[in-house]
Amino acid sequence: MNTPILNALRKYKDSNTVPFHVPGHKMGNIFKKLNIKFDDLIELDTTEVEGIDNLHAPETSIKEAEELAAKVFGADQTFFLINGTTCGIYAMILGVTEAGDSIIIPRNCHKSVTGAMILGRLKPIYIIPEIDDVLNISCAITPIQVEEALKQNPQAKAVVITNPTYYGTCSDIKSIADIVHSYGKLLLVDEAHGAHFAFHEKLPISALKAGADIVTQSTHKTLASLTGSSMCHVKSNKVDTAKLRFFLKLMQTTSPSHIMLASLDIARYIMESSGQELLNDIINMCNITRIEINKIDGIYCMNIERIGSNGIHEIDITRIVINFSGLNISGTEADKWLREKHNIQVELSDSQNIVAVSTIGDQWEYFERLIKALKELAKVYRASNKNMSNDKAYLRADSIPEMAMLPYEAIYKSTEILELKASIGRICGEIIIPYPPGIPLIMPGEIINEEVLKNINTCLINHIKINGISDNTMRTIKVVNNKKGKGNIL
Numbered sequence: 260m261n262t263p264i265l266n267a268l269r270k271y272k273d274s275n276t277v278p279f280h281v282p283g284h285k286m287g288n289i290f291k292k293l294n295i296k297f298d299d300l301i302e303l304d305t306t307e308v309e310g311i312d313n314l315h316a317p318e319t320s321i322k323e324a325e326e327l328a329a330k331v332f333g334a335d336q337t338f339f340l341i342n343g344t345t346c347g348i349y350a351m352i353l354g355v356t357e358a359g360d361s362i363i364i365p366r367n368c369h370k371s372v373t374g375a376m377i378l379g380r381l382k383p384i385y386i387i388p389e390i391d392d393v394l395n396i397s398c399a400i401t402p403i404q405v406e407e408a409l410k411q412n413p414q415a416k417a418v419v420i421t422n423p424t425y426y427g428t429c430s431d432i433k434s435i436a437d438i439v440h441s442y443g444k445l446l447l448v449d450e451a452h453g454a455h456f457a458f459h460e461k462l463p464i465s466a467l468k469a470g471a472d473i474v475t476q477s478t479h480k481t482l483a484s485l486t487g488s489s490m491c492h493v494k495s496n497k498v499d500t501a502k503l504r505f506f507l508k509l510m511q512t513t514s515p516s517h518i519m520l521a522s523l524d525i526a527r528y529i530m531e532s533s534g535q536e537l538l539n540d541i542i543n544m545c546n547i548t549r550i551e552i553n554k555i556d557g558i559y560c561m562n563i564e565r566i567g568s569n570g571i572h573e574i575d576i577t578r579i580v581i582n583f584s585g586l587n588i589s590g591t592e593a594d595k596w597l598r599e600k601h602n603i604q605v606e607l608s609d610s611q612n613i614v615a616v617s618t619i620g621d622q623w624e625y626f627e628r629l630i631k632a633l634k635e636l637a638k639v640y641r642a643s644n645k646n647m648s649n650d651k652a653y654l655r656a657d658s659i660p661e662m663a664m665l666p667y668e669a670i671y672k673s674t675e676i677l678e679l680k681a682s683i684g685r686i687c688g689e690i691i692i693p694y695p696p697g698i699p700l701i702m703p704g705e706i707i708n709e710e711v712l713k714n715i716n717t718c719l720i721n722h723i724k725i726n727g728i729s730d731n732t733m734r735t736i737k738v739v740n741n742k743k744g745k746g747n748i749l
């Protein structure tokens with residue numbers, strides 16, 4: 260059949276790859292493990308006929324399922340989403356702000372948060388997260404940073420934090436929630452990677468338990484629902500849920516997939532009925548794996564010893580973050596090697612680390628294969644005695660470039676492409692984010708300066724991946740077309 264997408268998916272399924280990546284059901288493993296029948300998807304695919312509820316005005320089955328989820332996750336109200344955490348983040352931010360409002364956000368936030376700045380015509384006030392010098396990743400923000408931002412910006416409507424980060428590092432979210440509330444503001448949490456936190460005492464505190472007002476989670480990433488299905492939870496009497504629902508309607512299709520909605524219901528059921536035991540097994544497997552990996556010369560697996568440094572208050576121990584600096588190879592190279600030589604696919608890699616996502620869908624055999632493969636990888640690369648420089652490129656975007664106009668203003672302006680050297684003093688028309696550490700060097704609307712160019716050059720020399728930049732060779736940059744003057748709002 261000439262069906263390229265289906266063919267590609269079948270090929271991947273048949274490859275028997277070890278899936279250390281999302282979605283959390285792990286190629287359907289969790290359904291097999293628990294003997295849950297959910298493979299008649301085509302027959303179940305339908306629309307809002309009689310007896311099937313309406314996501315945008317739920318009255319029967321969806322309402323009941325959302326109420327069950329609210330109870331299990333610890334929310335006052337839960338909204339099921341079929342456009343990922345992305346749409347939940349748009350809606351939760353737009354739902355508590357008006358155009359022109361200021362909002363405090365981490366500089367390393369996911370692009371859905373910056374997207375909300377554009378959609379909502381908001382002014383971002385950034386907090387720069389702490390960076391771990393060993394792994395070279397951005398980690399967490401501290402309660403002191405949040406308090407300082409609130410003191411200096413009393414007009415801010417809310418604080419957004421990303422908790423955990425992609426690497427599983429968590430801020431002291433309870434203290435942050437207390438501080439935010441003591442200033443009479445709302446705490447919104449991007450908990451895309453933490454939907455499993457509420458179900459085991461050895462995992463970091465969940466944002467709802469810590470006191471967040473609105474939390475959006477990618478149920479599909481760490482629990483068992485289908486890709487793109489998420490939940491937005493509210494636990495606050497200060498949130499206008501009608502406004503939030505309005506924006507959720509706006510951000511999602513009028514033809515939601517009831518299969519995705521059913522998968523959210525199943526994900527809740529699994530965690531309610533057996534979440535604790537399933538997580539217990541996975542946590543034990545992750546702990547053994549971490550110990551075994553740390554016995555391998557040249558490889559370091561992130562451990563709880565990092566707690567207490569760089570704002571890290573807790574760590575998600577189901578996230579296996581492995582650093583290869585000791586072998587002088589990049590995470591990207593290790594990622595490729597694991598895939599090609601051992602059929603193991605990890606979630607992400609950067610210039611120093613790989614991140615393997617483990618969930619309740621995993622089995623011990625996966626971890627065994629990872630440990631075995633890493634032992635071999637270390638042997639191969641130690642023998643090859645790669646003579647790469649051991650100097651790590653540390654990008655320090657300690658100062659944020661001056662904002663000349665709001666991100667949305669810059670995005671709507673016409674732009675031109677300039678050689679980097681000619682761009683100094685011009686207003687940037689794009690987002691430039693090096694990975695690692697995942698902190699933007701510059702955002703749309705900010706003025707390009709020498710430090711930004713120096714950092715772009717560091718990325719170029721060290722093969723650090725840059726997201727967002729329109730020219731992958733990093734020789735040119737997109738700038739806003741008006742040479743002088745600021746935006747209308749600033």
Ligand SMILES: Cc1ncc(COP(=O)(O)O)c(C=O)c1O
Nearest residue numbers: 343344345369421449451477489
């Ligand atoms: C930190 C963070 N927030 C939000 C999102 C968006 O989640 P989704 O893919 O469910 O839309 C992601 C996706 O990777 C993410 O890493």
